[in-house]
Amino acid sequence: MSADTLKRFMLENAHVRGEWLHLNHTWQDMLTRADYPPFVRKVLGEALTAAVLLAATIKHDGALTLQIRGDGPIHLLVIQATAQGTVRGLAQWNRETDSTALPDLFGEANMAITLESRHSNERYQSLIPLEGESLSQALESYFARSEQLPTRLWLMSDDAIAAGILLQRLPQEQASDEDWGRVSMLLDTLTSAELTHLAAEDVLFRLFHEENVRLFDGKEIRFHCGCNRDKVESMIRSLGQAEAENVLEEQGKIEIICEFCNASYTLDAVDIGQLFKPSMPGSDTLH
Structure with missing residues (x-):
């Protein structure tokens, strides 16, 4: 299994598209840039995973930036993922917390998702209140509210790996609520150990072997900062x-x-x- 790979897949029977992501070296490169405490590392890794997965669902030639600002222990988190497969990110905090719940980490906060073109000054930003107990819930709520596009995210990170899966109901398809509910329930059976240790082919077969899965070639993801x-x-x-x-x-x-x-x-x-x-x-x- 490649250490830093993004793979697109289709669940053709259910009319659902998806992205599978596994980051090792890229995540480690980011962690060497600052001495993050455990509660920051966890949500930073999840945000890194989420930004890459979200960027993969959008046709663009520039960068997607996921930013959270709040008045909690973590007052700023920024991840940028480009169409070229590069990422960078940071978090700033001012006090410790033992909680991993999103409201306890960020307090009263807003989340911004920004798209910037590589070749022009075009810029699109969506700003919403940060809601939910986890980053997955917050982003699923964003898609339901802002994009009217049913989306599920499964995110995890530890000191070694950041990984995740995204499912998205295809627009303008004759997908039924039953199909979407079924694949959502199947995703909920995924474990962190499976996502960490299994290849994309094995994870998707274990979860969706009855859904006629089509898996596409992978794309390399790497840490890169554009400063000079x-x-x-x-x-x-x-x-x-x-x-x-x-x-x-x-x-x-x-x-x-x-x-x-x-x-x-x-x-x-x-x-x-x-x-x-x-x-x-x-x-x-x-x-």
Whole structure:
């Protein structure tokens, strides 16, 4: 079984589509970026799984971002999944909790799902209150309310693996409520051990062997952060020369640390001087 794979499948008898996801190295890469306590790791892994599964259901060429902001112990969680199979994410917290219930983790919170195009400035965002005892319930409620598309999610994560399955009733199909209810009940019999240790073929056969399952080729998922020095320099230019020089005077340098991947970018007085150096008349060089 490939360690970091997304696989699409169809339950043709029930007119239901699905996605199966298993992440190992990608999840481990994300965990090395920050020292997350156990209660943060669990929901961060579930959110990572959910974002990849959701992105796979939408035809787009850019990125899907899942973001939760609240006033609980975890006050920010962000996961970004791209159409190219890359992911990155982070969580911020300010106090500990022993609970794993969503209201106890995030308090009063909102969840935003944002779609951004890769080649244009087009952006679509849906913002709803965070409701339910689990992230699966919150996202299922989102699809029922915002998309009117029956959807089921089974998410899990531990220190080694993040994994999940998504089921979605096909729109404009003659699927019956009985079919949807049956496959939903079958999904509820899945265990964390099966999802962790079995290949997609084995999981789907165990759950849906009477539903005429069609499994498609897998897609590799990997951790990747798009930060780079050019983007950092562009951000500093947007602050303006006066602000940049104030920071230099106070700290002797400007240091930017990417919260997604922990990469550090340092600029000294010479670098800042070059950033704001006026272009010479007749010069074709951009600074």
